[in-house]
Amino acid sequence: MTDAPRVVGTPARIPAGGRLLLTPGPVAVAPSVRQAVARTDLGHREVVTRRCLAEVRRKLASLCGGADQYTSVLLTGSGTAALEAVLCSVTPADAELLVVSNGRFGDRLEQIAAVHKLRCATLRLPVGRAVDPVAVQQALDARPTVTHVAMVQHETSLGVLNPVPAIARIVRAAGPEFIVDGISSIGAEQLDLAHDPVDWLVGSANKCIEALAGLSFVCARPERFESLAAIGPRSFYLDLHQHYLAQQRNDAPLFTPAVQLLLALDEALALALDEGVPARSARYAAHSEQVRDGLSRRGLRLLVPVPDRSSSVTAFEVPPPLTAARLCDAMSAAGVVIYPASSVTQEVAIVATMGQLTTEDVKRFFLVLDETLAALSPSGVCRDASRLEAGVH
Ligand SMILES: Cc1ncc(COP(=O)(O)O)c(C=O)c1O
The missing domain is CATH 3.40.640.10 (Type I PLP-dependent aspartate aminotransferase-like (Major domain))
Incomplete structure (x- = not known):
């Protein structure tokens, strides 16, 4: 027996509203x-x-x-x-x-x-x-x-x-x-x-x-x-x-x-x-198109040329001076999970559309992305994010 006090860690805060996994595994399941x-x-x-x-x-x-x-x-x-x-x-x-x-x-x-x-x-x-x-x-x-x-x-x-x-x-x-x-x-x-x-x-x-x-x-x-x-x-x-x-x-x-x-x-x-594989591939690809379109409209650069892209994962460059880790951590705190994928030379994040997702989920991703970019990188891209969401270009 020891008298040493039990060390209890701070529990991770799980945001309300459910977590949205836009990650290449684990994914949202049925x-x-x-x-x-x-x-x-x-x-x-x-x-x-x-x-x-x-x-x-x-x-x-x-x-x-x-x-x-x-x-x-x-x-x-x-x-x-x-x-x-x-x-x-x-x-x-x-x-x-x-x-x-x-x-x-x-x-x-x-x-x-x-x-x-x-x-x-x-x-x-x-x-x-x-x-x-x-x-x-x-x-x-x-x-x-x-x-x-x-x-x-x-x-x-x-x-x-x-x-x-x-x-x-x-x-x-x-x-x-x-x-x-x-x-x-x-x-x-x-x-x-x-x-x-x-x-x-x-x-x-x-x-x-x-x-x-x-x-x-x-x-x-x-x-x-x-x-x-x-x-x-x-x-x-x-x-x-x-x-x-x-x-x-x-x-x-x-x-x-x-x-x-x-x-x-x-x-x-x-x-x-x-x-079936073709239908699942088409479902993922449709959501990926929504992601790619929204990222491009915000001026965020996609890294993989069109013919080489998979149906489910999209990589984009995180605008400096923001880092991918900071962006992903901040979005995770708001319940939307994407992953950093930076290399030594480039700050990169990836968004995956594997799993049980809906177009509403992708819209939620963009709302949180816009809020996060506005908070962390106020002078960067996406100053008109609300106009983008409203479909005003
Ligand atoms: C293509 C590929 N290979 C291997 C792995 C490693 O898998 P795990 O993390 O399940 O060990 C991953 C994980 O994302 C992957 O995408």
Whole structure:
């Protein structure tokens, strides 16, 4: 026992009126997804949970376009856990990895490879622009010994959509296995495993699938998962082969999973499959257009050229002397959450339209943005914000 006083932190103030998440995960989820978490207590060894796991794995493969010939393995952990599980489980000792990077999340693949001491070269391409498939072709021509290629489909850091279907065909023709980080694209950007030859597709629950944070997954053909038996594990917890064996052969999780999140993911997947990827993509894109139009009308510069933009994320330059961190913190205090994405040379914020949003939500974003800019940067852009909102230009 100690007499030391208990230290109690200041509780974070949650603004009234509800929080509006305009972030690339976690996202606003449907009420039925939120309610699924509270539905019941559940043990992970129960038949009902095992059935739910099998159902979730089937729906994930289906959402990725690989319904019949693909399966998926579910992991408890954020998207990075699934990326690390793939990179450290599918690369034998003599593997040679080529990472294609045009931003922060591409660089993360390289960082994971470095931790696991994989032989890895990085094709670093311009940030804020989509990857040029020709550059990948040239890199593979120059390195015929590459065994695996890894890249991100949606480089969320600035909202750049990479042409993964076209690159998949190039990689397949050259021979290496193709690993794709689809963490912020699965569910809302076009990628169809039945037609686009991706060997390992990684995703997470809490972005375009619109479930809750804490679960991630890997989608691949069963033969690919089986072939991992020949590769020694580099990680105990993230050994993809062991997770596959437990889930495929026994419908059982290898370790204790986030059981309640599984229920929420099952519900979210039912909604996602019902809506379909094209409709969800169009819904996000319509809200993104509203965001892009409003930002441009305020004189705020968008960073990604039109053809390279994703359906869901918009990056804009924060006008100096304001910093992105200050802008985002002030907006968060008012209940509207966007993320800073600055680089060493540029103050940048990103607005995402993933999740259950409405045009009214986007209007609320602009009201809070205008108030915040007026308070923090009174002489900067947007002096006539009220006129803009009223549609007066
Ligand atoms: C493309 C991409 N890859 C990886 C990650 C990392 O995911 P997590 O934060 O869930 O580990 C993110 C997160 O936003 C992402 O957008």
